[in-house]
Amino acid sequence: MTDALKIAKDVKPAQRQRFNIMPPTEEPMSAGPTSMPKSDTSNPSTMSLATAFDNAIAHHTSLSYGDRVANSKEAIKRLAPHVGMRKDNTLVPLLGKNAKLMKSQTGYGDEEPVTISDGRGVETTGLALAPSYEEKNFNTCPNAASCKDECLGKTSGNYFKVGGGQDLSAFKGPRLNSLNKTIAMLREPEAFAVRLHDEITQAKQEARANGNHLGVRLNVLSDLNPRITQSIIKAHPDVSFYDYTKMAYKPVAPNHHYTYSSTGLTQPDVDNPNSNWGRMRRMLDSGNNVAMAFTDKEHLPETLHDKETGKRYRVVNGDTHDFRPLDEQPEGEDGVIVGLKNKKGFGSESDAHKESNGFFVKYDPRRMKTEKGTWQRDESAPDITGPSGKIKLKPTLRTNTEVSVMPQGKQQTPLTNDSIPEGELK
Numbered sequence: 001m002t003d004a005l006k007i008a009k010d011v012k013p014a015q016r017q018r019f020n021i022m023p024p025t026e027e028p029m030s031a032g033p034t035s036m037p038k039s040d041t042s043n044p045s046t047m048s049l050a051t052a053f054d055n056a057i058a059h060h061t062s063l064s065y066g067d068r069v070a071n072s073k074e075a076i077k078r079l080a081p082h083v084g085m086r087k088d089n090t091l092v093p094l095l096g097k098n099a100k101l102m103k104s105q106t107g108y109g110d111e112e113p114v115t116i117s118d119g120r121g122v123e124t125t126g127l128a129l130a131p132s133y134e135e136k137n138f139n140t141c142p143n144a145a146s147c148k149d150e151c152l153g154k155t156s157g158n159y160f161k162v163g164g165g166q167d168l169s170a171f172k173g174p175r176l177n178s179l180n181k182t183i184a185m186l187r188e189p190e191a192f193a194v195r196l197h198d199e200i201t202q203a204k205q206e207a208r209a210n211g212n213h214l215g216v217r218l219n220v221l222s223d224l225n226p227r228i229t230q231s232i233i234k235a236h237p238d239v240s241f242y243d244y245t246k247m248a249y250k251p252v253a254p255n256h257h258y259t260y261s262s263t264g265l266t267q268p269d270v271d272n273p274n275s276n277w278g279r280m281r282r283m284l285d286s287g288n289n290v291a292m293a294f295t296d297k298e299h300l301p302e303t304l305h306d307k308e309t310g311k312r313y314r315v316v317n318g319d320t321h322d323f324r325p326l327d328e329q330p331e332g333e334d335g336v337i338v339g340l341k342n343k344k345g346f347g348s349e350s351d352a353h354k355e356s357n358g359f360f361v362k363y364d365p366r367r368m369k370t371e372k373g374t375w376q377r378d379e380s381a382p383d384i385t386g387p388s389g390k391i392k393l394k395p396t397l398r399t400n401t402e403v404s405v406m407p408q409g410k411q412q413t414p415l416t417n418d419s420i421p422e423g424e425l426k
Helices: 003-010 013-019 046-062 065-083 099-106 157-161 173-187 189-209 230-235 277-285
Strands: 121-127 212-217 240-245 256-261 290-293 303-306 312-317 337-340 402-405
Touching: 046 065, 046 189, 046 230, 065 173, 065 189, 121 189, 173 189, 189 212, 189 230, 256 277, 277 290
Parallel strands: 121 212, 212 240, 240 256, 256 290, 290 337, 303 402, 312 337
Antiparallel strands: 303 312
8 A cells, every 4th residue: 555545544534524535445446338448557657647548538539429428437436436526426526726727717916817819718727636746656746856845735725724734744635635636547547537538528618608718737736747648638629738847848739838847046045956947048048938936925026137148038927827828929039937926835935945945036026115114015006805805905115126047056857757868758
């Protein structure tokens, strides 16, 4: 029994009842009359999972309508012991929405909901697997050394508040839900692929009924090689799939988009042995966008200055929505930094860069003070209502809008789940 299975089995019944989650089991249910493929899951890898997904989607989409319905029911039966059933006797969904995913559809603060070129709105949903979960030689986030302890899947929102708090080894609520889905994917990859395909189909139909376009993020908390889900992405050419990655992965279809993720920087008062700035700079110079987390919880810089090359890169606010395909730059132009504010639920904001070993990039907005010593605020800014319904304070005024990158030392050596070099899986 894996450590994760032990953790999931040890969760108290009251916690399961609250979150409608059943304990995972080690033995999969037997195949039904639809003859869904069943692979050997004893040693998961990128290619074993990709083959299982490929076979499952090819089989499912080849069936008649009636047999496809039966195959979908068989997938639910296989997954239920792992992910659980809700009180209404339906499977706990694989896809879901969090506050950030919802920003695309509802707008953020005084921002309007996002739209695509044809004027349609965007509805987004995502698959939140357990971050940096290891089983044998497989890891859901192969390059998590820089951000494992800062991951949003453990330190922010409900993943922090009801998922186990500062005990990052705890699995409760949303964290347990992600763990159970991860185990389900590894134990029953064919059933997982079929159910994921069906949920995307349903979400697409709901978005279409609302006059909207669907965006799907298959790695909300993980960083799986896209070869695994390639068959699903290609089966839904009218859906926009997008993800962040610390790897050198390339999109696997025209409807697949990547934003590359910074692992942080070596900074004047902190050494970051996992910095990948050299690779990220090349990504920016080739027109790709790079996500970077900054220490301040309120402001983001407007530019990032690379002292080694003298170049400046524009920073856009990555917190206003999550539909990153909208960040694409015109051909021939540099990419942009997708800035992310510090959302960590604990720790010092001013020392976040040191506490994270350089993952957070230090940004001091140099806030302005009044004669009384309080922060000056932008009284011309529109009112913003917080979750409680109260009007939030106006934003503080600042005098600094730039972050500088000092020359970096030794760069991170990327890891993969496979013997095939990173970026070469076909």
